[in-house]
C-alpha cells in the first residue's frame with residue numbers, strides 16, 4: 001500500500017476516534033485497542049449473531065485464559081457469528097469512559113457491547129461478580145435479567161463458578177453448565193430460529209432450558225424455611241428438575257484452536273498452551289475442580305503434538321505450557337515430553353509444566369523443562385501433618401516430599417516453594433505448626449545432602465492460603481474459619497518458624513471471607529451484589545480495591561448475615577442452593593467422603609480404583625477405559 | 628553473516644505497543660517467520676535485533692527500522708511477506724535494505740504533529756501557537772533518568788512549519804533525537820497546556836531520522 005495513503009486515511013480508520021482520545025490519559029493503553037496478530041475481523045454485513053465474550057477482569061488476566069481462546073475460535077469458525085473480546089477496563093479507563101460517555105466496547109470492532117446479541121461472561125472466581133454488573137452497566141445494558149425484555153442482549157455465563165449459579169440468578173439469563181464448546185453454539189442457533197419466528201425472549205429461554213447443560217434461573221422459584229434454609233426449588237414451564245453438565249467425552253474430537261490471538265503487550269501467561277487432559281484422577285477433598293471436571297479424559301500424544309505444532313507455527317511463541325489440573329498425572333507424560341522435545345529443541349521452543357512431581361523423572365528430562373529451571377521448584381503438600389493430609393485426601397507423604405527435594409537439591413535447585421492451606425476441617429494448632437516444621441525439615445535436608453550445590457544457600461518458602469469450602473466437594477457442608485481464627489493461625493504459623501532460610505507467608509483472610517459467602521450463596525445474595533456494585537465495589541480480587549468493611553456495610557443494609565453462608569455448619573439433609581445442578585457426582589458419595597475425612601481415611605485415586613462417585617453416568621473417560 | 632535493515636510503519640493500534648513490548652513482538656514475529664536469523668549463543672538464545680531509535684508510546688512512525696543478522700541470503704520480498712504475516716496488523720514492513728548509516732549517528736528527527744482544533748477556530752489556534760512559540764522562554768519539565776530537568780523549548784523551535792488543514796493545526800518540526808540529546812515532541816503539548824491552558828488532542832507522527840549534518844538516516 002502507498003505510504004501516504006496509509007497515513008492519510010487507513011490509519012485514521014483503524015480506531016474509534018472517541019476511544020483514541022482518552023487513551024492518552026490512561027495507563028497501559030495497549031489493553032484497549034486490539035489489533036493483535038490473529039484477532040478475528042469480520043465484515044458486519046455477513047454477520048447474523050454478534051457475541052461479546054466478556055472476561056470480568058483486565059486484559060492481561062483475561063488474555064491468559066485458555067477457555068476464552070477455545071470458545072473464541074469455536075464461534076468464529078461459524079461464518080455468520082462474530083465473537084469479539086471484551087475485558088473490564090481498569091479504573092483509570094473506566095473513569096475516562098464514564099466522563100466522555102464511551103460505552104464498554106469490544107476490542108475487534110470497537111463497537112459498543114450494547115450492539116451485541118449475546119453478552120457472555122466467564123466465571124473464573126467469585127470475586128469478579130461485581131465486575132460483571134459494572135461491565136453491563138458500562139455497556140448501558142440493564143443489569144437485571146427481568147429488565148431486559150426483548151429477544152436481544154442475552155446475558156449468558158459459564159465457567160467453574162457456574163456450578164453454583166444462584167448468587168447471579170437475578171442478572172444472568174442463562175448459564176452454561178459444564179464444558180461450553182457445543183452447547184454455546186446450540187443456544188445461538190436456537191436464538192436465530194426464535195428471532196426468525198418472531199418469538200419472545202421468554203419463549204426463547206423456555207426452549208433453551210430444554211437443551212442439556214443450559215440453566216435458566218428465571219424458570220425456577222425458591223421457597224425457604226423459617227430458619228433461612230431452602231425448602232424447595234420449583235421448576236416452571238417444563239424446565240428440568242435438575243440440569244446436567246455438558247462435557248466432551250473424546251478429547252481427540254474436542255475442538256481446539258489452531259491459533260491464538262497473540263497479545264502485543266505483556267500479559268500474565270504469554271505462551272502457547274496445550275491442553276493434555278481434562279479432569280483429575282485425584283479427589284483431594286477441598287478441590288472443586290477435582291470433582292466438577294470428572295471424569296479424567298486424556299488427549300492422545302499424537303493429537304497434543306499436532307496441536308502444539310500448529311499453535312507455535314501460527315503464533316511464533318517459543319514456549320509451550322502443558323496445561324491441565326495435574327499434568328504430571330498424564331499417563332504417558334514421559335513419552336509425551338520426548339515426542340515434543342524431539343522437535344521443539346531444534347525450533348528453539350521450550351516446554352514447561354505448570355507443576356511437577358519430580359520423583360518419576362530422570363534428571364536429563366528435567367533439565368530440558370524450562371519452568372522448573374527458571375522459577376524454582378514448587379510442591380503442594382497442602383497440609384502440615386500426615387493426619388491432616390489424610391483428612392483432605394492429599395496423598396503425599398513426608399518421605400515422598402523429602403525424596404523429591406533431595407533429587408531437586410542434587411539437580412542443583414536451591415529454591416523450593418511449598419503450598420499449604422490453613423483453615424481446613426479438623427485442623428488444630430499442631431497442624432498449623434506442622435507447616436513450619438515441614439519447611440524446616442526441607443531446610444535441614446538441604447544441609448545434610450552431600451551432593452547439594454556447593455557454596456550456595458537454600459531458600460524455602462511456605463505459602464498458606466485460607467481454605468474456602470466449595471460446592472460439589474466433600475467439604476460443602478463445612479463451616480469456614482472466621483477471620484479471627486485465621487489470624488490466630490497465621491500468628492501461630494509465624495511463631496513456629498525458627499530459621500532464616502525459611503519464609504512463611506499467607507493470603508489475605510478478608511477476601512477469603514467474601515469468596516466463602518458467594519461460593520455457597522443463594523439467590524438472595526443478588527440484592528447484596530447489586531448494592532455492592534452501586535457502592536462502587538469492583539475488582540474485589542485485587543487487594544488495591546477490596547474493602548471488607550464496605551461489603552459488611554452492604555450486608556447490613558440488605559439485612560443479610562454473611563456468616564449464614566460461610567461460617568454455618570450445614571446438615572447433610574439440607575437442600576443446598578446448587579442441588580438442582582448435576583455434575584454427575586452423587587451427593588451420597590460426597591457425604592461418604594466427608595465422613596471418611598473425619599475418620600482420617602483416604603480414598604484411592606481413579607487410576608488405582610473406582611470409588612463410584614457417580615461420574616460413570618457420562619459413560620466415558622477413565623470410568624470406562626480403565627474398567 | 629549479513630546485516631539487514633528492516634523498514635516498517637508503526638501506526639494505529641500499534642502505536643500503543645511500548646518499546647519493551649515491541650521487542651517481544653518482533654522477537655516472536657521473527658520466530659514465526661522462520662528467517663535464517665543469527666541467534667545469540669548461551670543458555671537462552673535469542674534473535675539479535677537492534678532498533679534505530681525507540682519510538683515513544685503513542686507516537687506513530689513512518690520510517691522505523693531495526694537491524695538483524697541473517698545467516699543466509701533471502702529475497703527481500705520473501706522477508707517482507709513472511710514478517711507481515713507474523714506481525715500485528717498495524718506494524719507493516721515495507722522495505723529491506725543494507726544498512727548505510729549507524730544508529731549511533733542519529734541526531735535529529737522530524738515530526739508531524741496534528742493538533743485537533745475541536746470547537747476552536749483552527750486559524751485562531753494557529754495564531755495562538757505561533758505567539759507562544761515566539762516567546763523567549765518556554766519552560767517545560769522533562770523527566771530524565773537523573774530526575775526532573777527544566778528545558779527551554781525555545782532553544783528547539785528554529786525549524787518548524789505550521790499550517791491549517793481541515794480542523795487541525797499541523798506542526799512540522801525537527802527536534803534533537805538520539806542517544807546524546809532527545810526531545811520528546813509531547814513536551815510541546817505540555818507547554819501549550821501550561822502557557823495557554825489548552826489540552827489539545829494530538830496525533831504525533833515521526834517521519835524521518837537524520838544525522839548531525841541532516842542526512843536522512845538510511
Ligand code: SF4
Pocket residue numbers: 280281282283284287288289290291325326
Ligand atoms: S491433584 Fe488434587 S488439588 Fe490438584 S487438581 Fe487434582 S484433585 Fe485438585
Ligand code: SF4
Pocket residue numbers: 294295296605606609610611612613614615616622623
Ligand atoms: S466413577 Fe469411578 S473412575 Fe469414574 S470418576 Fe468416579 S471414582 Fe473415578
